[in-house]
Amino acid sequence: MSTDGIDQGRLVDALATTVTIAPSVPDACQAAVRALAEQLPGTIAVLLDLRGRLRCFGAAGAWQVFDGVPSDAGVIGRVFRTGKAAEVCDVRADPDYIPLDPDVRTEVCTPIVGPHGPPFGVVNIESAESPPLEQVRAALERTAQVLGERIAGLGGLPAESAGQQLLRHAVELSAAADEPAVLQRCLAATQDISGLSSAAIAVGTGSDTRIQAARGPLAGLLVMADRPALALLAARTRRHGSTYSLGDPESLDARGFESLTEAGIRTMIAVPIGGRHDDGGVLLAVDHRVDVPETVTVSLLELLAAQTLVCLERVRLVGQLRLRASSDPLTGLGHHGRFTERLARAQPARTAVLALDVDQFKAVNDTYGHQEGDRLLVELVRALQATLRAEDDLYRIGGDEFAAVVEVTHETEAQAVAERLVAAARRVGRTISVGVALREPGETAENTLRRADDALYAVKRSGRDGAKLAESGAVSRPLMVLPPTVTEP
Structure with missing residues (x-):
């Protein structure tokens, strides 16, 4: 200046x-x-x-x-x-x-x-x-x-340009943390860009075609829409590309979509998500009023659909990486980090810790090899998971060492869960030893695990293949060293 x-x-x-x-x-x-x-x-x-x-x-x-x-x-x-x-x-x-x-x-x-x-x-x-x-x-x-x-x-600030509008929604999509957030942000963007009242995403093929997510006053209608009509719409869109309506279906040819038009849909834009793939999704924008969407609007929705697919693939990949980082690759169970986090949330008098060990597992590896040992572990884990309730959690914390965290109302209930696990192992031709400890008021989660571990070794000393309830407050040996809690990315 x-x-x-x-x-x-x-x-x-x-x-x-x-x-x-x-x-x-x-x-x-x-x-x-x-x-x-x-x-x-x-x-x-x-x-x-x-x-x-x-x-x-x-x-x-x-x-x-x-x-x-x-x-x-x-x-x-x-x-x-x-x-x-x-x-x-x-x-x-x-x-x-x-x-x-x-x-x-x-x-x-x-x-x-x-x-x-x-x-x-x-x-x-x-x-x-x-x-x-x-x-x-x-x-x-x-x-x-x-x-x-x-x-x-001049009437105040101008409206966003079409490009600015799409850019804003693309940024919001990219920041979505999970699949539901991506879908909801895509639908909100579809309503905003198209100017139509409702939006939905259809997935599946043939008779399995269904609405995965919907938003707006016509959401319920779309969710309940006739499956054959949705399947026809999805198949045409995936095979040939985006479509849009030209006017009132009462005066134009709307054959094949009678169930939609009879329900009140007068304007519709359909855009493929994922290109020309049978398993790709379809993005829908609909309204009960008659309108003729501009071709540039359809093009913007095509770009939005492409961005949505990229974001969906990203959050799915991140989810897979998180699962791999926090799970045992052989059995799919959570490992040390997730077990430690769950242990820290154990509620006194309502949470029991079960320490499990596969009896004589080393002999299997030494005699038949690690491949057979892995097969045995996978079979055993499936049997144990089938026995546990939906609210119970099973973790692999070592080679043949497992732990379960179960919500119970009394220690006898925890003992019953342990005995069912022992019986499940017998059904697949193996035996396990289980130690059970109900977290006591004022007790640290680590001490609860120590007591469960002590009870497990008591079962081992008495001949294996069984379950034992830990003594109250008694700890006779140091707890095995657990790594620090791992925060998932």
Whole structure:
């Protein structure tokens, strides 16, 4: 910025002859930037609020500028939130400054406010020079005033462009943590982009075609839709590509979809998820009103479907990696880390720990080899899991060592669970030894496991193939060393 002063009158004239007659909001913003750039060297930008993000509608004076900034970030975010102008003499000393140009020293930012209400944007300038701050601030305030009045006169802030709308939803999809979140965000994006009231995702083939997720006032209708009609729709969409309706089905050919049109659907867009695959999903947007979707809308939904597939594959892969990281690859049971976490949540007087050991398992490996030993373990685990209740958890914590955590109301119930496990092992031709300990009030989970382990070794000493309830509070030997709790990624 020049230190020679600013011709405020010249700026006012430039704003009056350009901004006040601009035919659109983007034109008005760019005209305001040009008027300032004639007198103020530096990076000048006008950013307006679009759905919680400050988007650049006009800029000058730099090779690189931000297209969009979160409304709570940077000096411009601070000005937008507070409605108060900011003059930063040394950007290096301001923790809110977002660096883009390494030579910038100063930043001046002013909110844009309409006739009524809070700020809806900012005018911002950054420079490598030392400016006359009062003059610069006055220039920006005058520009923001004229620009705010013109934007209000044009009807207010413009709507998002189709590309900005899709970008916002793509970012939200990418941040989804699991499959249900991906599906729900996809459906919300479908409603927003299409302008239709309801959305759904159909999966499966033939008679197995069904609605996996639905959203909107017609969600229930879609979930209960005729399976043959859904199957026909899905098959056509997967094989030939996206389709959309052209008008009222009462006057146009809607054969094959009578169950949908009779239920009140008058407009529909169908987009394949996963390309031309028999097992791919189909994204649906529907409404009870008659409309003719624009082809660009269908294209945007195709891009959304592609992004949804990428996000689904990502969360599924992450889920598989988490499972592998926290599970025994042979049996599929949780290992040390998950057992330790579950043990820490054990409730006194309501949770029992069962320590299990396969009797003489080493002899199997030595005699028949590890492959046969692995087969035996898998068969045994299946038998034990079939015996346990849905709320019980079984873990593999060593080569032939297992542990179960079960919710019970009394120690005799825990003993009964252990005896059923012993009987299950016998049915597949093996025997196990089980120690049982009910966590006592005031007792640590680790001490409960020690008592279960002691009871297990008592069974071993008495001949194996059985279950024993641990003595209350008695611990005779150190607990086997467990690794620290593993936090799943």
